[in-house]
Amino acid sequence: MTPTAVELSTLGHRIRHRRLAHGYTLDELGAIVGVAGSQLSLIENGKREPKLSLLQAVAVATGTTVTDLLSPEPPNRRAALELELARAQSSTAFRRLGIAPIKAGKTMTDDTIESVLGLHRELQRREREAIATPEEARRANTEQRLRMRAQRNYLPEIEKLAEKQLKAAGHVSGALKHRTVGIMAEQLGFELLYVGDLPHSARSVTDLENGRIYLPPASIPGGHGLRSMALQAMAHRLLGHQPPTDYAEFLWQRLEINYFAACCLMPETASIAFLDQAKKGRNLAVEDFRDAFGVTHEAAAMRLTNLLTEHFDIPLHFLRVDGSGAINRVYENDGLPLPEDVTGAVEGQIACRRFLARSAFEEHNRTTEHYQYTDTPAGTFWCSTQTGTTSDGEFSVTVGVPFDDARWFRGRETPKRAVSLCPDESCCRRPPADVTARWEGKAWPSARVHQQMFSPLPRGAFPGVDDGEVYAFLERHAAE
Numbered sequence: 001m002t003p004t005a006v007e008l009s010t011l012g013h014r015i016r017h018r019r020l021a022h023g024y025t026l027d028e029l030g031a032i033v034g035v036a037g038s039q040l041s042l043i044e045n046g047k048r049e050p051k052l053s054l055l056q057a058v059a060v061a062t063g064t065t066v067t068d069l070l071s072p073e074p075p076n077r078r079a080a081l082e083l084e085l086a087r088a089q090s091s092t093a094f095r096r097l098g099i100a101p102i103k104a105g106k107t108m109t110d111d112t113i114e115s116v117l118g119l120h121r122e123l124q125r126r127e128r129e130a131i132a133t134p135e136e137a138r139r140a141n142t143e144q145r146l147r148m149r150a151q152r153n154y155l156p157e158i159e160k161l162a163e164k165q166l167k168a169a170g171h172v173s174g175a176l177k178h179r180t181v182g183i184m185a186e187q188l189g190f191e192l193l194y195v196g197d198l199p200h201s202a203r204s205v206t207d208l209e210n211g212r213i214y215l216p217p218a219s220i221p222g223g224h225g226l227r228s229m230a231l232q233a234m235a236h237r238l239l240g241h242q243p244p245t246d247y248a249e250f251l252w253q254r255l256e257i258n259y260f261a262a263c264c265l266m267p268e269t270a271s272i273a274f275l276d277q278a279k280k281g282r283n284l285a286v287e288d289f290r291d292a293f294g295v296t297h298e299a300a301a302m303r304l305t306n307l308l309t310e311h312f313d314i315p316l317h318f319l320r321v322d323g324s325g326a327i328n329r330v331y332e333n334d335g336l337p338l339p340e341d342v343t344g345a346v347e348g349q350i351a352c353r354r355f356l357a358r359s360a361f362e363e364h365n366r367t368t369e370h371y372q373y374t375d376t377p378a379g380t381f382w383c384s385t386q387t388g389t390t391s392d393g394e395f396s397v398t399v400g401v402p403f404d405d406a407r408w409f410r411g412r413e414t415p416k417r418a419v420s421l422c423p424d425e426s427c428c429r430r431p432p433a434d435v436t437a438r439w440e441g442k443a444w445p446s447a448r449v450h451q452q453m454f455s456p457l458p459r460g461a462f463p464g465v466d467d468g469e470v471y472a473f474l475e476r477h478a479a480e
């Protein structure tokens with residue numbers, strides 16, 4: 001990985017801090033480590049990346065270690081201010097203004113920098129507010145999904161980081177214990193505290209000053225939600241996240257912390273061993289993977305998108321669909337035809353009615369996975385779907401693969417088949433002609449207003465209402 005500008009700046013500040021602590025001038029330390037003072041100056045200013053051998057020499061000369069020099073922490077408050085200023089001044093939001101950046105020289109007081117930073121923070125806050133229109137949010141979300149698809153939805157650095165942290169906390173195998181998560185937090189200098197009065201808009205709040213991570217109280221003891229939230233809060237710290245300067249960065253950080261939590265709950269090495277065994281027995285199943293690691297069905301299904309393509313060369317799709325048929329979460333690299341809006345967003349779009357992701361809501365037995373082969377214009381896909389209910393209503397979680405890869409999964413012998421012609425509107429978008437003829441002009445539903453950002457307004461005879469559903473409803477009740 002090439003270091004970012006912020007990482008190089010931080011490293012530079014840490015080297016300068018050690019040098020000054022030892023009373024060396026640039027030339028003096030340069031002489032000891034064998035480079036010109038001017039070279040050292042470039043490195044301290046984050047303008048050049050030092051070789052590892054030079055870092056080792058600097059560490060020895062200033063009585064520290066390379067690991068310490070490479071720490072993402074600014075060495076002191078002044079450095080933290082200067083780093084934040086450099087970062088703010090390099091943001092797109094600031095550069096667009098055409099205002100010359102200031103240099104935080106020795107004569108500039110901390111108070112002055114603080115004041116300028118206050119303006120920058122407000123600028124960033126307004127920028128974030130302004131950019132997060134539903135359309136921008138959808139575009140950013142789509143870009144991120146495509147970026148992840150290009151790398152098989154796999155982030156090797158975070159996989160390794162998680163395994164390292166787990167090992168250090170003494171985790172051996174199986175489900176990650178709540179206690180182990182507590183130890184991981186302690187090792188980062190944090191205490192986990194459960195409070196009932198978190199702000200409504202926050203999942204967790206980290207007090208950096210006092211080393212505390214505040215989480216909501218456990219609503220379901222033993223559920224993996226709390227472990228996941230604590231891990232996500234730690235991930236911000238471990239990954240050196242700074243307050244995001246735009247919506248895309250905000251989304252990316254959220255993806256990284258979710259990814260880290262998933263890696264801790266279902267570590268790569270153990271997961272691959274488990275999945276390999278299941279694949280050899282032609283018995284791959286999301287529910288078994290879920291139960292082996294003590295996580296939710298959705299978390300287990302999503303985790304497969306990180307591992308199955310990368311390690312087993314199996315392309316797949318993941319869908320979380322709510323009771324109204326809207327796609328809430330999606331990942332796809334197997335070519336399954338999915339609905340998209342003009343920005344390329346799939347989230348918020350309505351899934352084909354013929355998909356098991358929707359027809360599974362009609363199944364009576366909801367305790368197990370359901371299976372189906374679906375013929376689409378892009379070929380035949382096999383999938384497994386599990387339904388569930390939250391306070392927001394019903395949802396289904398689906399993992400599917402192209403026909404040829406169904407052979408590795410339990411449920412491949414299902415006789416259930418369906419045909420989807422979507423995006424052809426005659427598939428399931430338009431109500432059948434006879435039903436339309438019967439009800440057209442004789443129905444008057446009142447639209448429910450959608451609150452969620454990603455909810456699209458279904459198009460039809462009545463803005464905001466799916467006329468097919470209205471007609472089907474009328475059909476059902478008219479027969480009574």
Ligand SMILES: [Zn+2]
Pocket residue numbers: 351352353354420421422427428429
């Ligand atoms: Zn359809």
